Amino acid sequence: MRRLADAVTETGLRRREDVLRVAVWRLDSGVPADPGLLLAASDRARVVRDLDLAARLARAAVEAGGGAPALTSLGAVLFYADRHDEAEEAFARAWAMDMDEEQRTHCGAHRAFNLFWGLGRVEAAFAVMDEVQRAAAGAPALQGVRGTRAALDLFAGDLEAARARWESLGEFADRRAVLAGASILTRLRYTEARLAECLAAVDAATAELAKEPHRLPSMSSAVYEAAAQAYLLAGDLDAADRYIATGYRLDEDFGSWPRVTIMFGSIEAQALRLRGRVADSLDRARHAVSRLRGRSVFAGLCLGELAHAHALLGEADAAEAALARAETVGMPVGPPVVVPLRRARIWTLAARGDIAGAVRAALELAEEGLPCDLPPTLHDVVRLGRPDLVAGRLAALPAEGDLIPVLVRHAHARDGAALDAVSRDFERLGFLLYAAEAGAQAAAAHRREGRQRAARAAETRAWRLARRCQGARTIALVDLDMPDLTPRQREIALLAAQGLTNRDIAARLFLSVRTVANTLAAVYEKTGVNDRTALGELLKSL
Known part of the structure; x- marks a missing residue:
C-alpha cells in the first residue's frame, strides 16, 4: 500500500479520486499521517457521501494534530450523517481553539447549520452567526456569514431579513460561492412566490452545477427542491416530477442519504396528492417517514403529507396519529416544516366534520403564511365551501403560472357554468381532485339554478373524476351520487x-x-x- 501511495503521488494525484486512494493506503499501511492529505480525502469522501469513510479520515486527521480544521471537517461529516449531537461536540471543541478568520467563518457556518437543521436550536444557531460576524473583517468572510444567515432566516420564516442579507452579498468570489448564492436565491424567490424569477435562477444554477466536477450535492438538492416546489405552485406537474426524480438520484449517486429521500419523497407525495392520486401519496409519504432517524427537522414534511393524505381519505384517526407523532419527533424551526402540518390539520378537522373549525384554521394560516403558502391555503377555504371569505385576497395575488389564475376563477365562480369551466381547467392541468371538487360544486350550483339536466351532467363528470382520486372523501365529494343504471x-x-x-x-x-x-x-x-x-x-x- 505504501508503494502504491508513493507511485500515485508521483503522478501528481491527477484524478479526482487519487487523493482519497492515497490517503486510505497511507492510513491502512501505518505510515505517519499527514493531516492535510487526510482532510482533503475526508472532504472528497463527504462530497460523494461515503460518510463512514469521511468520518474515519476526519478522525484520523484530528488524531494526527489537524486541530480546529480537522474538528470542523469531522463535525460537518457527522452533520450530514445525522449524528448531530456528536457533530456539535466536535464543533464546540474547534470553537474553543485559536482559528484565523477564514477557519472561524467556516466552522461557524457549519456549526450554525447543525444547530439549526440538526438540533432545532434556532437561537443558538443565530448566536453563533452573530459571533462569527463580529469576528469577520474581510469581504469574503462577511459574504459567507451573510449568506449563511440569509439561508437560516429564510427557513425560519423571516423573509424580510433574508431578503436584506441577500441583497447585501454583492459579487461572488468563486464558483462555489456562486452556487451557494444560487441555492439561497432559488429558495428566496420561491418563498416570495416570484416564480418566473425562481425558475430562471434554477436554470442558471443547474447550468453551473453541470460544470462542477464534484456536483456539490447539498447545493444541488436545495436548487432542485426549490424548482420542484415552484413548478407545483405554477401548475406544471410534469416539470415538478422531473426535478423530484433528479433529487431522488442524489440519493442513488451519493449512497444512502436519508435527508434527500425524506425531502423529495415528501414533495412527491404532495405532487401525487395534487394529481388526485391520494392513496399513492399516502404510500410515498409512508416511505419517506420510514427513513426518519429519531428527531428530525424534516419530520414535519413527511408526516404532514402523511396526515394530509389520511385526512383526504376520511381517515381522521390515522391523520391525528401522524400529527401527534410530528409533535414528538419534529422540530418546528420554520414554515417549510410547519405549514405542511398545519394544512394537514385543516383537512383533519374537515374529516371530523368540523368544517367551521377547518375554515378558521385555514384563515389563521393564511394570515401568518409566507407568499408561497397563500395560494393553496386560501384555496383550501374555497374547497371547504366558503369562497366569499377569500375571493378578494386570491385575486390580489400575483398570477404567475397556470394554476393561480384557475384558483382565482374558482373563488369567483358562482354559477354552474363557471364552475364547470373551472373543473375542466383543473383537469387540463392534471389537478384531478380539484377538478372533481369543482365539478361537484358545479352540480350543486346547477341544481340551485333549476337546471337539472346540467346538474346531472356535472355530477356524473365529477363522479368520474372522483373515481380516479383513489378514495378521496372531501366535503365536496362525499355526497356525489353514482349514475344508477339498470x-x-x-x-x-x-x-x-x-x-x-x-x-x-x-x-x-x-x-x-x-x-x-x-x-x-x-x-x-x-x-x-x-x-x-x-x-x-x-x-x-x-
Missing part, C-alpha cells in the same frame, strides 16, 4: 357507445326501436350526457 339501460348504453344505431340495437336485443330510444333517453337523463361519444367515455369509468 342492467337493461347499461346493456343498451354499451351498444350505443359502440356506434350501433337504435335500429341495430333493437334487432340485436329483440326490442322495438321505440323502446331503445326511450331507454337511451332515460340513460342520457340519468347521466347528463347527450351523445354516444360522451356516453362511451362515461362507461369506461363505470
Whole structure:
C-alpha cells in the first residue's frame, strides 16, 4: 500500500479520486499521517457521501494534530450523517481553539447549520452567526456569514431579513460561492412566490452545477427542491416530477442519504396528492417517514403529507396519529416544516366534520403564511365551501403560472357554468381532485339554478373524476351520487357507445326501436350526457 501511495503521488494525484486512494493506503499501511492529505480525502469522501469513510479520515486527521480544521471537517461529516449531537461536540471543541478568520467563518457556518437543521436550536444557531460576524473583517468572510444567515432566516420564516442579507452579498468570489448564492436565491424567490424569477435562477444554477466536477450535492438538492416546489405552485406537474426524480438520484449517486429521500419523497407525495392520486401519496409519504432517524427537522414534511393524505381519505384517526407523532419527533424551526402540518390539520378537522373549525384554521394560516403558502391555503377555504371569505385576497395575488389564475376563477365562480369551466381547467392541468371538487360544486350550483339536466351532467363528470382520486372523501365529494343504471339501460348504453344505431340495437336485443330510444333517453337523463361519444367515455369509468 505504501508503494502504491508513493507511485500515485508521483503522478501528481491527477484524478479526482487519487487523493482519497492515497490517503486510505497511507492510513491502512501505518505510515505517519499527514493531516492535510487526510482532510482533503475526508472532504472528497463527504462530497460523494461515503460518510463512514469521511468520518474515519476526519478522525484520523484530528488524531494526527489537524486541530480546529480537522474538528470542523469531522463535525460537518457527522452533520450530514445525522449524528448531530456528536457533530456539535466536535464543533464546540474547534470553537474553543485559536482559528484565523477564514477557519472561524467556516466552522461557524457549519456549526450554525447543525444547530439549526440538526438540533432545532434556532437561537443558538443565530448566536453563533452573530459571533462569527463580529469576528469577520474581510469581504469574503462577511459574504459567507451573510449568506449563511440569509439561508437560516429564510427557513425560519423571516423573509424580510433574508431578503436584506441577500441583497447585501454583492459579487461572488468563486464558483462555489456562486452556487451557494444560487441555492439561497432559488429558495428566496420561491418563498416570495416570484416564480418566473425562481425558475430562471434554477436554470442558471443547474447550468453551473453541470460544470462542477464534484456536483456539490447539498447545493444541488436545495436548487432542485426549490424548482420542484415552484413548478407545483405554477401548475406544471410534469416539470415538478422531473426535478423530484433528479433529487431522488442524489440519493442513488451519493449512497444512502436519508435527508434527500425524506425531502423529495415528501414533495412527491404532495405532487401525487395534487394529481388526485391520494392513496399513492399516502404510500410515498409512508416511505419517506420510514427513513426518519429519531428527531428530525424534516419530520414535519413527511408526516404532514402523511396526515394530509389520511385526512383526504376520511381517515381522521390515522391523520391525528401522524400529527401527534410530528409533535414528538419534529422540530418546528420554520414554515417549510410547519405549514405542511398545519394544512394537514385543516383537512383533519374537515374529516371530523368540523368544517367551521377547518375554515378558521385555514384563515389563521393564511394570515401568518409566507407568499408561497397563500395560494393553496386560501384555496383550501374555497374547497371547504366558503369562497366569499377569500375571493378578494386570491385575486390580489400575483398570477404567475397556470394554476393561480384557475384558483382565482374558482373563488369567483358562482354559477354552474363557471364552475364547470373551472373543473375542466383543473383537469387540463392534471389537478384531478380539484377538478372533481369543482365539478361537484358545479352540480350543486346547477341544481340551485333549476337546471337539472346540467346538474346531472356535472355530477356524473365529477363522479368520474372522483373515481380516479383513489378514495378521496372531501366535503365536496362525499355526497356525489353514482349514475344508477339498470342492467337493461347499461346493456343498451354499451351498444350505443359502440356506434350501433337504435335500429341495430333493437334487432340485436329483440326490442322495438321505440323502446331503445326511450331507454337511451332515460340513460342520457340519468347521466347528463347527450351523445354516444360522451356516453362511451362515461362507461369506461363505470
